[in-house]
Amino acid sequence: MKLQKKWKQWIYCRILEIWQKNKNNILDRTAEDGFIHACHLNGIFQALRKEEVLPVKRFIGILEKIQLTLGVLFLVVFFTVIIIQIITRYLGIAVIWTEEVANYSFIWAIFMGAAVMVNRREHFNFDLFQRKLQNKKKASLTIFNDSVLILFNIFIFLYGMQVVTEFWNYTWASIPEMKMGYVWISIPIMAGSMIIYSLSHLMENIKLLKVREVNE
Amino acid sequence: MGLLLIGLFIVLMLIGVPIAFVIGIVALIGIFSIPYTPEATVPMSFVNGLDSFVLLAVPLFILAANLMNSGKISVKLIDLAMAIVGPIRGGLAHTNVLVSMMFAGVSGASQADTAGVGKILIPNMVKQGYDKETAVGVTAASSTVGVVIPPSIPMIIFAGLTNASIGALFLGGIVPGILIGLGMMIFIYILAVKRNYPRTARTEFSKFLKLLMETIPALLTVVIIIGGIISGFFTATEAAAVASLYTLLISMFYYKTLKLEDLPKILVDTLALSSLSLFALAAASALGELMSYYQLGAMAQEFFTNNVGAEWLFILIIIAFFLFVGTFMDAIPAMILFVPIILPTALEFGIEPVHLGLIVVITLAIGLVTPPYGLCLLLAAKIGNLSIERSFVTVIPYIAIILIVLLFIAFFPDIAFYLPKMINPSLF
Amino acid sequence: NDGTEGEDGKIKIVAAHNQTSPDSPYQAGLLKFKEVAEEESNGSIEVEVHAGTIGTEESQLVEKLQLKAADVVVVSPGFMTQTGIKEVDLFSIPYIFTSYEHWESAVDGEVGEKMADIINEKSDNSFKLLGYWTAGVRHYYGKKPLESIDDLKGMSLRTQTSGVIADFWKTAGAIPSSISWGELYQGLQQDVVDSSENAYPFFVQQNHHTTPNGKYITETAHDYTTRFLLINGEKFDSYSKEHQEIILKAAEESVKAEREANNSQEVEYKEKAIEDGAEVNQIDREPFIEIAKPIQDEAAKEMEAVDLLQDIRDLAEEQK
């Protein structure tokens, strides 16, 4: 019972979130000025319920959380390692692995962060032209842009896999037991999750476009 | 092919594809077009571009700045600055500039200053009767000194690209940074007299002393960072880590303004901001790779030595070029892409790398307040709830001030480098 | 796009090293390679030389070679070991070569051939050795001259901090410490580190000899350095017989040109160091060599290259 309530709450929050993110896409100018069609909200709600968006959204949410946590952990790791490097140097202890460990954690942190930023649509883009377009055209353009990201990331994923397999057995300079593969694998993971995030944006936008058409 | 790629770049950018991805896509398609070069070099250069110890300074300096904002250290700096320059006509505007200069001494980037200081000072200025335009303009423009006064992330990146001495660049940034700040304050004073801006009440000396004592631990960060790097005690990256640790410690245990549970949010914010600019950097290194396969550096050198005989003209071209690039690109990717191309030419003209670095960094600092992509301008405009267009208009006079200082430094580099050369000739 | 022989029978070779200076011996070597290859093939081979432009890190060059993003590269043994070929590091053990002539007879003879086979086999034909270059002979330089090995006691020395090289210097009494090459000048200037070791052209170009902790040079000659000139083996096999022969010939000429450029720079920069006020002294190297022997044995065992080590030592005996 309690779980169900939580679940409902979660749905409600997600809907609000989607609404917030996409309101510029789906509302026309009058709406943006404060006049919101109830039917729009209703439409979104129905679309969400009907099309089983929920498990997908939940999965995306979990994925984002995992990546964000990983990114922050790696950030903490390289911060700590650099402090260790300074301390040990002044104690006269030679610790040789610090630089490599710091560099590779940094790469992981940045790639995980960059993927999360795709989900949050935070990567900087110019919206001058987009803002000038009207609803449907604007939604179509967003769909096109998402497709571009997906296509690009498919290439990065595939070529990234090629790099991973070619160089998997290369070793770290300071810790020969560690394989370079552990570093390279961050590329396909980043690209793969970027594909997932962009796909979910794409589906959302297609749905919203449909809702828009229904309500017109 | 080159033209086609440039066209693609522009089209993708205009239709709203995120700029970092535009750079990556152009790199990928460019590599497609070169026979003998496998496409896997694109993801490879993503990693290779980030695989540099110097770059770790970027998130760490952002972390330090975020800690300062969350730990309310910026509030204390504002109080101190207000006690010093508040009583002058246009006091809050002067405070805004001065606090940016103090903040710059701790922070390697400018955005954190705009956000932290702007949130407090813009509403305050409006309340005191300043027009919104001035409030937003001063906030955005003055935070550009963040990357001129050391420490500075762009300077670290430049040094990494050219093997110029980080210490020399840092010391070289002090005088221009102060000149820019002073120039802005003079302009503000003239404006304030004309428009009759208010001043704030004079602070009693005892109270001022108390404020000063309170802020000294925060201001010590500057001494630790700059002193540490110049004396060779630690590298720039290590300095950034020390700055973060130090800020964390003083705000948790000395000021007691930061709690352990605040940390996750600060770390997430740091990761978010740094992964945005560093992912763009990763993509830019793929595009840089493409440019080196095209051997653009050698081509540029040939072009400039054959067609641009004079050093001064070359410098002006560099400034104009980076002004343009800065309008739509962050300083870091812009440098990754173009510094390797202009460096051989600059060396041939006898321009010292540190001198070139100062020119490039100050020019790109202007890019922080030029639309469409000027992060500080966007941030300040958002905080002040003002349109980008109107915000930009108010920033123009300040840009002119930075440009004047820039031209002086470009043609009389001794202004910037005389003092540092006296202090530590071994850095040059 | 990793196409090889074009339809018109023309090939393009991307050749790269990691030194950005146009005066580096590597550049002289690769330009010679280009000159000979293009001339001999009447232009049906085109060589594009990259001086640091597609990678200033050797690890990047090796990766590019394997991916065929570069066709010919110059790398040092240390970076090759990261690809999983342990044996190559044999050539960088201190005092494994006792003179330039010893080094030359080793790499240009049977030892060199064996090493080339190992590299080719262990890399699955990704790397094929075209020739052995050198980056000069490395000496000690620091804040005092070495009169005997005991003078090294307690001195901090900038060198590798792990592996065989570090073991050697530790046994000799020094404290290996890690400072990046770019920061070393300041480190020597400001007493962060007492001493360093490298070949004349490298440290003199960086003005290390003008610092208080770099002005005393003792010619320890502990490392006659080896650099590998490599081509991607699969790509090489895809070329026509004629082109293959031309490439081998060009490589041979490049070896001569590079070694010559390096040797004349060694002389030139040694003179410059002395002119600038640095002091050079000689030292009895026997005690150093004695220390190095057990370390060499141990390392060769670990690299599974005991036979190769014996071959190299036999050559030294012959030359005595």
Ligand code: NA
């Ligand atoms: Na700064």
Ligand code: NA
């Ligand atoms: Na400000």
